[in-house]
Each structure stands twice: as C-alpha cells, then as structure tokens.
Amino acid sequence: MTDTRPVLLTVVIESDGPVDRESETYRRIVGARLRYETLFDVALVDGPLTTARVAELCARLGSTYVVFVRESHQIPAAFLPTLLDYLRKRTVYLAEPTVYTGPVPRDVGATRLDDRYHYARDTDVYGVAFHTRRLADLVEAAGDVERSALYLAYRLYWSIAKVTPLAVGYSYASDTKAVIGVGAGPGTARLVPLIPTASRELRLYVLRYLVLFLRGLRSRGECGVGLDHLRDLIRELDLIGLVGAAVREPLESSWIRWIDDPSTTRYLYKRLTGRDAYLEFALDGAPQAEVPLYRVRLGDETVSIGKSYRPGDDRPGHDDPAVYDFYSRPVGLSSTILFFDRPGQADDNAEHLYEYFTAHHPEYTKAYFALARKSPDWDRLERKGFRLVPIFTPEFYELFLVSDLVVSSQIYNLQYRGKTLANSRFVYLQHGVQLNDMTDWVISKHFDVFVATGEMEASYLRTVAPVETLNSGLPRLESLARVPSEHRYLLFMPTWRFNLHQLSTESFKQSDYYRSIDALFTDRVLLDHLERTDRYLHVKLHPNVEKRSSTFHFSDRIRPTDVSYRDAIASAEMVFTDYSSAVIDAAFIGTPIAYYQWDAEGFFREQPYESRLDYSTEGLGPVFYDHADVVDHVVGGRYAVPDDEMARRKERFFEGVDPSRINATVVERMLSL
Template sequence: MYLAEPVIYTGNLPGNVGATKIDQAYFYARDTDIFGVSFNVKRLVDALEAIGDVDRSALYLAYRLYWSVGTVKPQETGFSVASDTKAAIGLRVAPDTARLVPLIPSSSEELRLYLTRYLALYLRGMRAQKTGSVRLGHLRDLIRTFRLVELLTWVEPLQPVEAAWIRWLDAPDVNMYLYKQLSERDSYLVFEEGGVEAGAGTPLYRLQFGNDTMTIDRSYRPRELRPGYTHAASYDFYERPITPASTIIFFDRPLQADDNAEHLYQYFTATHPEFTEAYFALNPKSADWDRLARKGFKLIPIFTTEFYEKFLISDVVVSSQIYNIRYRGKSFANSRFVYLQHGIQLNDMTDWVFSKYFDVFVTTGQLEAEYMRGIAPVETLNSGLPRFEALAQEGHKPQHLLFMPTWRFNLHQASTELFERSQYFRAIEAVLTDPMLLTFLERTGRNLQVKLHPNVEKRANQFSFSKNVVKSDLSYRDAIASAELVFTDYSSAVLDAAFVGKPIAYYHWDAQEFFRDQPYEGRVDYSQDGLGPVFIEHDELIRHIVQELYAHPHEKFAQRRANFFHGVDPKSINAKIIERMLSL
C-alpha cells in the first residue's frame, strides 16, 4: 500500500468518523497537505527527483499525480488539522517555487477538486504576498490541463475574487467580471496583464508572477450594462423598491445581540413605525432572546427555514456580521446588504474586505473612511456606528476597570493544553493574577471586569477569575459606559470608550508575532496614532493602572480622538445610516 490516510477534518472529529460522507464537498474542503499519510518512501524519493521544483505544500498532490493515483479510500479513522487559518489567509509557497504541481493530466474528480481549492488558496495568498516565482503561464496550463473552470461552483461561494481570477486566467480575452450588483452602478473586477491598470477604476492589486506583472482593479458601470440585464429569466432583486411594505432583516451574531444591528433596529422601528415587516434574527437559545422579546422586537430564529424564506422576500439585510447567505439564487452578490461592522478597520483588512459583498460599508471617522474609499469608494459611508450613539446617551457613573482582549486566529481550534501553553493565555492570565493589581483592587474597592472575545468565551473556565477580577456578563454598552478605564491588546472595541471620552490603553505583549497568523496586516502605528498609551511590558501596564495614571488628562490623546472621529455626529449616526439604507 503506497497511500493510506484517515478521514481529514479542519475542526473537531465527529462522533462517528466512519459515517462521514466522502463526496465532492469533502474532497473540495479537505486540506491538500500530508496529514496521517504513509508513503512508499522509495517511490516518494523517485517523485521528488523528477518534480523537484514543485511547491512542497503540494507534495501530496504531486505524488498522486506523478504515480497516477486517482483515488484513495479513506480509512475508518479520523484526523484533525485543528486549524482553518489557511482557508482565511490563503496559501503561501516558497519564494523559489516555479510550479505548483506537475502537469500530468488526470480524470480523477477527487484530484481535480483538490487542485481547484489548492489553486484558489494559492491565489488568495498571492493577494497578500504580492510576489512569487510561479509564472502566469503555468497557472493557465494548470487550469486547462485539469479543466478546473468546470469546478468553479465550489470556489465562488466563499472565494468569489479567486473564481473570477481563474476564469480570466483561462480566457484572458475577457478581463471584466461582474462582482456585485448595486442599486445604480454595479461593481466589476478588472484583470490586466503587463502591469497596465484599467485607468477608469480603483486600483487594488499589482502582483508579480515571476517576470509577469498583473493588476486587479475595481470598476463601477451602469446597471443597464449588466450581463443578462434584459433577460426575464434573470430575476433582479433591485427592481423591488424599498417601501413600508418591504421585509427588512437585522441581525448581529447568531447567539449574541447588543451590537450595531440591535441598536439600529431599535431606532428604526421607533422612528419608522410604518415599516411593519422589520425583523431581528437571533438564535432562540441566545441569552438575549427573552430580553429583546420583552422590548418588543419582532424576532425570527436565525438560519432556519423561516429565516431563509424571509431572506428570499426581503428588500434589504442589515447586519454587523457578514455571512455567506445563499438561498434559491439569492445572495448578497445580487441583493441589498448594509454592513454595520462589528469592529473598526484599524488594520489592513483589504484582502478580507475585497472578498465580501455589501452595498453600504459603515465607517467611523475620517481616517477609516479614507482607507475604505481606497477599496470601495461607492459603498463607503462615514456615519459612525449605531452603538456609539447609544453609548453617548448613557450616563453611568464609573464603577470598574475593563479589560477587553481580542483573540488569535491561530488558536481558534487549539486544544485545551495548547491554548494554556500559548503566549496569549499566559499574558492574560498574568494580568488577572498579578499580586500588585489584586492588592490595588482590594484596597480601592474596585473590580476588574474582563470581557472575553466571543471566540474565547468557551475557554473562560481556563482563566483564574477571583473576588475582584470577574468575567463580565454585562452588555458591551453597560460594561463600557460604567468603566473608568478600558484597556485591550488590539481590539477596536475600546474605541467605543474613546468615542465618549473615556481613557483607554493598549497592552501589546506579542507585538512582534501578532500579525504573523492573522488574516490581515497592521495598518496603524499605535504609538503614533493610538488613542491611548501603548505598553509592551506587563509591569508597565500594571504600574499605569495601580498608580491611576490613566486618570490624568492627556491633551495628545484628546487631539487624536478628535482627528480619528472627524465627521461623525453622535446625535445623527442612526439617522444617517437609515437615510442611506432607504435610498438604495
């Protein structure tokens, strides 16, 4: 036996591995690296000698192609790669890689599906890496040799940019692809070879493939020029105007409200009672369900048949989260979607933002708006976040300190043991158990509220909470409104506090490594542009707290706050968003 492999997952193993359906979806989603695979070593050496210039992360695929192994029956045992980082940030190959895989034709659909996902991940990685040694000609040969265009329906739902890119590589005579339908001018992707930008659009990428240069631009064209626009069989969701009879859906996270969509929904239903079909979607198991029901929210269970049927007839969806919602031919690619954001674009999220569909992207202040207009000039709205307006109306007396650490993408699937060995856990745990801090809290009658990121909530029992250091169950609004200091590592949530004039601080214990495994790069120099002091060392942070240095006025940070939030009127945030939404 030359190949033996278990059933491979990117998350937790199911209870019955043997019952896993090995179908096209499994093949496409599976990682193409070698995990739990045993080779005939001599044969592997033979293959390496013959195909020495291929990508090492494609060794498994190269081996199977070289020896024409079209199908391998998985064993009835499971193996987890415990990470989905690659799916988000793409694949980065060695700088001297000349070929991704050998061009040995195979009719095996299993291998072709592996190759389709592998190529999509490679192109996603190139958007971040910007340069590599693989030539465009090799990519075109790969696409045509294995007929990968036939399998692009697997790529398009989650990687629409890469799907259009592969189509262009296969047929470069067509270089403009409809990407997102909009109310007036649709958004197109424009691919050009030779380093020549389209000229009439927004330049996004200039990429180097060996000696080949190519660009990707965003262009806007009148909707009348949309392919198939006059075809009766092509339903146009934009033909239905937004009226008081329209169905409108709002939602935050499936299990958690108390974010921008909740605050905007409350404002909208209060100021526009004529819209009787406005719904808020949430999981009935959420702790917020009963609370919102008591407030009179018209609730529907999210991601259920009822939800999808409402989505199909809705005229606009409004959310602080972006999910890949598709139902009976409708998606955010061809219907109205207002993205309220959960965080703020402090980091370079170009690659992530560029992969998403939205008609409106809500920003907070001039600095963020200028950055976003370089990616999506038509869709950007500088209004501020709805929860800012709600927070500005709060009048809580400061009662506690608030710590709001964000999360680490590479720990999403980590085991309990691996998580506790991580620098992330050890740094947070050191703050929670610091003797000097605990003494200060006890002496002054304060407590430290710790608001864990939703992705870390399931690990809350691993942290050492105590009498004066507690896991916060307050809403974000209440936690921030009643805090006298809010500090974080990199979470943009602290900007809510800065917006209403509260002191904030940053603790960058892993400044050298943070962006290495995140699906984005740093964009803001926190030392030069942050709205509060930045601490690298644990002792510096603790000293800042126990000596109550945060309570002293800082003109420098006050001026930075004014610059950052320029253009946002705290009294008209919701009104501005609703005006734009109803005009779509």
C-alpha cells in the same frame, strides 16, 4: 526470537518548538503504543515541514508508510488504531481519514463526501498515510513543488483518481489558510505536475489549491510560477468546468477565468443600485482600472487587478426576463427587511439599528430580526417586541429570498434559489473596527454599504470601496452613549493569539500570554490599590480563552465577568487591552483607554493580518510594553487626568461621525438603495 520485520508506520510530529508532550494530540499518539508498539515509530520535526525535509525523512525512514501530524491539529483516539488496522491488512499507495477544519464529529461516517466536501477539504500532507517509497519517488520527480501541494502531486503522479476516506476524522483545527492562502517559495516554478486526470474529486482539490495560491499571491505580490503554467493547468484539468464550485471566492474565480481566456478582461463582481461593480484584469502596459486593487508578478509577467463601476444597463443580459433582478423593486413600505448579528448572539450593531428603525419607522411592517432559537438573547428580544425568525432555517431562507434588503454586522455566504449577496442589497454594519489591514478580506466580500467609524477608517476603506463606504459610525455606539453609567470598576479586555489554540493546559501556562496576564492579576501593588480605593478590576476574557479561565489567579478584587461587552464598557471608569478594537467603543463615550502590549515585537508575526494603526502615535490611549508601567498608570490614576493629545487623536479618529445621528444616517442610506 527477535522480530526484525520493518515498522509498518512512522508518525512524524511537526511542532514549532519542543513538542508539547502533554498535548492531547501527542498523548493519543503515544498512547496507541499500548496495543501497537511494534507497528509504528514516532519521529519529531522541530520547525516547518518543507518538501526538502520530507525528502530527507523518506530517505532515512525504514517504515512502509509515513503519516505527518502537526502538533496543533486534532486527532480522535481512534485515529492511529484505524490507520494501523487498515494498513496491516493490505498494501496501498495511501490511506486517509475524513478531513475537517472544525471539530471532528462523532459520526464521521455520516459526512457527505460530495463536491462541497471535496472542494473545502484541506489538501496538505497532514493526516494521510503515504507509502514511504512511493512518496520518495514523487519527491525525486517533483521536488520543486511546495510541501502544501505534495498530496495533490502524489495523487496526480500515481494516477490515484479516487480515495474513500476511512471512518475516522482528522482536524486541522483552523481554517486560517482560507483567509491567507498558500505561498510558493523561491525557486517554485509550478504548482503541481501537469498530469491529466478525469477525476472530479481530484480536479476539485486542484481548483481549491489554485484559489488558495491566488489568494496568497494577492498579499505576497510575486511568485516564480508563470501565467503559462497556470493556464496549462486550468486547461489540462478543465478547471473552468468546475469553477462554479468556488462561488465563495469571487475574485479568484474571475481571475481563473481571465487566465484561461485573457481576451475577456472585465467580470461582473457585485450588483449595486443603478450601476454594477466589475473586476478588471490586465497585463502590464494595459489601461489601469478606476480603482487599483493589486499588482502582482507571476514569473516574468505583471498582472494588474482593479475595480470599476458601470451603469447597470451595460451589464450583458440585464434585460433578460429569465433572470430575476433583485434590484427591480425599490426599498419601500411593503419591503421585507432582514436584520441579524451572530447566529447565537445579538447585542451588536444590527440589534441596535433594528430597535431604532422599528421605533422611528413603524410604517415598515415587515422588518425581521434573525437569531438562533436557543440563543440566550431570544427571550430578551422577544420581550422587547422584536419580530424574530430562527436564523438559517427554511423560514429564514424564504424571507431572504423575498427580502429587498439584508442588514447585518456579520457577512455570511447566503445563497438560496439563485439569490446571493452578489446580486441583492446588503448593508454591512461591521462587528469591529478596521484597526488592522484587512484589505484582502474587504475586497473579497460583497456589500452595497460598508459602515465606517470615522474618517480615518473611511479613507482606508474608500481605497477599495469608494462607492460603498459610509462614514456614519457604528449603531451600537449611539446606543452605548445613552447607557447610564456609575463608573464602578476598571476593565481589562485581552484578545487572543492564534498560536495558542491547541496547547495543553500546562504548556498554555508556560506561554508569555498566560504569564503576562496572570502576573497582572497577582500584582501586589495593584491588589493593594484596588483594596485601598475599594475598586474592582473586571476581566472580559476572549471567547477562545474562557475555557482556560480557571488557570488564572483571580481574587475578590480581580474577577472575570460574563456581562455583555456593552454593559461592561458602559460601567467602566477605565478600559485597557492589548490589541482589541472593542476599546474603541469606550473611547467613543469618553472613557479613558490604554494598551498593554507585552508582546508587541512579535504579535503580528503570528497573526493572519498586519496592523495599519500605529498605536504609539494614533492609538486613543497610551501604550505600555512593561508590566510595571501599566500598573503604575492604573495605581497612579493617570488615566483620569485629561490628555489633550488623546483628545485630538479621538477627534481625528471619529471625524465625520455625528454621535446623535449614527442610526439615522445609516437608515437614510439603506432606504435609498
């Protein structure tokens, strides 16, 4: 007798193009058919999943439940079996996994489901098994909300106050949304239905979504959602009572407070030496702030956001003895000063500045360098006499608490016993160079000093941080200029593409990224040139592609290298890349550079940022778009011919930087804070 019962679950797989049937996510879904073939179906959606497409799917699916999975996301082998075993034993409105943006841990059950988890949880529709009929009812009632808000709308509409996740994980495999936010398409007039709830969990989810909406609005500039709706949402769900959870989003936190109470227009943003930085909000027609940041349109109203600097004595409660002032003691000989680069890797600006500082200012006896104890750099720095402390340990945080200054090439959300980077001194040395428009990111960070590499970059930074910008150059550049070099090889440093993260090996090999790079490695003209001139092409792969290294056709003359960026650049006679800012280091020491941008037409459409540099007119080396042209440039040796235009561009790019006083300039500024 044929089983005519309806299928329990439909798995909808969303992909940007034809589904990658060799991807781990797809194989794990179809692999579950060995045990559960009669319980679930698979449906493929080519292109973005919208609210309208969700409505169309719900109308035609015959399954009791539906779960949406994006091809680029990650699921463990137990994901579908866990969902199916749970759903076939009961009838529920929804069932959801424990959600992550990084790797799914082995012990999902050990994840603490606290405020931190709930605020950080991505609340898009993916990974959650919805009751198909109930989801259809929700879309019919609230079809004007964005797909990314459907999960929130579903829980509000059906008054689902609390959900205990299943003991299985689901990973979005990326936290890009935290950088670019979420958008609201044409015709969207509200974020979620205004249905009150006392659920702290759900209110935290809505707060996070509002923060991401405002973050996306900063770059998009306008939206049909009006201020009245946002104000009603904040008040209906009492989000002001939770806004402290958004401490990592200080601009959006202040924005939410202003929307709730527009009578207060100025919000303390960052303590500085002698004065403070404030955010100022105003409707159109109100006085403009000292430093304009954004002008966005919400419905029929335009909001201006700016920055101003005011004396520290103007700050409410500045003389309150119950609040410790981390600026009360000037940087001096008894000060604790904390330096660090990445947790697992040094050899960046903080290391080079620390080495200079301790050599030239030995009178400062409490300078520490923080690093992971298991880092391969630990023993090397220990031999050099660095005063090391294991990073992010209790010892590290106690040093942070008593320190008068933190100096780093990275920005982390340091918080300990009331001390943060918002109320204490921090010198940001940068890791790269701001070749792309990172304005939104820069504005959202706290620093007393932001080190720039030349007047071009400094002018860009001063538009949002005029007081904090220091045009000194990066400390590692001064060190790099002193490294002896024999110019032994050519160096290629390709960067990464965000849309390649979860591809199977076979699909990766079909990508333009792989084909363009591998075609270079197997080019007979290039290989013959390297053999004939006894040269080598060393390839410094991006960390995200190192695991794919074996897919490329390397040879005796074209080899991957695992030496440090500094040593690789210092020993190269020519360096080329696609878009990496790392080649700027080579240009600084006079090494010829070039760009091979085979995907220039669509590259920035796939990235969470846009270029602010016109490589063809402002780049420090020639730009090539075709394989044959870049090979000809290398084989013909044209990179070795002096180029007056590139010399002029380099001079403009590094204007204002004294190569012999980079470290000294930074130290003078940091000791004056």
